[in-house]
Amino acid sequence: MAISTYAELKTSIANFLARDDLTNEIDNFIDLAESRLSRELETRSQDTRSSLTTTADNAYVTLPTDLRTIRNVKVMNNPRITLRFLTPIQLKKEFPTTATGLPRAYSVIGEELFLAPIPDSTYTLELTYKKSVSALSDDNTTNTILTRYPDLYLYASLFNAYIYLLDEQRAAQYEQLIQSTLQQIKIDDEKGSYGVGLELRSPYGEIK
Numbered sequence: 001m002a003i004s005t006y007a008e009l010k011t012s013i014a015n016f017l018a019r020d021d022l023t024n025e026i027d028n029f030i031d032l033a034e035s036r037l038s039r040e041l042e043t044r045s046q047d048t049r050s051s052l053t054t055t056a057d058n059a060y061v062t063l064p065t066d067l068r069t070i071r072n073v074k075v076m077n078n079p080r081i082t083l084r085f086l087t088p089i090q091l092k093k094e095f096p097t098t099a100t101g102l103p104r105a106y107s108v109i110g111e112e113l114f115l116a117p118i119p120d121s122t123y124t125l126e127l128t129y130k131k132s133v134s135a136l137s138d139d140n141t142t143n144t145i146l147t148r149y150p151d152l153y154l155y156a157s158l159f160n161a162y163i164y165l166l167d168e169q170r171a172a173q174y175e176q177l178i179q180s181t182l183q184q185i186k187i188d189d190e191k192g193s194y195g196v197g198l199e200l201r202s203p204y205g206e207i208k
Contacts, residue, residue: 003150006030006136013157025164026157030136033156037145038068038132040182041152043189045144046130047071054119057100060112061125071128073106073113080126083115091116152181 003012010026046068052061075081084105086094091107095116103115103123113125134143146153159174 003154004142004147006138006141006146009136009146009150009153009157012154013161016154016158017161022161022164025161029157029160029164030153032160033153034133034135036156037152041133041145041185042130043145043148043185045148046133048129048131050127050129051076052113052125052127054103054115054121054123054125056119056121059115059118060109061115063108063111063113064127064129064131065111066131066134067127067129068132069130070108071130073128074126075103076124076126077102086116088114149181149185152178152185155181 003009009030013026013029014020014023050064052063054061070085073083073085075083081102081104083103086105086107088107088109091105091114094105099117100120101117103117103119105116107114107116113127133145134140136143136146155174155177159171159178162168162171162174
């Protein structure tokens, strides 16, 4: 059967397990799969942009709750300014005072961007980042990852099911399927984004 919705995924998991005493656990298997995929999956469909607004005399800006890794941060002035990534220690060494001005660099502390110099006014920032997998539910019945990679969703959910059942052999089989599928997705995504044979080098600092 096709797997394109939350309900269809749950039905498919139940069919693969071929038992009727795990119905109440299937949601948990999917939740755990999504948590894992949010950590391990790296696809262009997870890239997104968000607008943030600074406050004068405040070095901190709250980050989106679904953020995984930052691609870049730009100040949307004319011309636009791409901020440099520095570690918190580097940032404090390079900008040791509380002087204010147009931000030139950023770091991440907890759930916030840390900007330097401290903004002297209200600025609009464009944050490009990789987001977590959007959790499926009865209200959110599908997402891009399920649409593009239903097999991965299924394998990751069944892996958790067999961990729950203490069936190490079957869990190991699904772990192999997960790793194989992740590798195939990585290759396919790189071809779609950059073409075949291009060596990829990260031009930005990632925060994981």
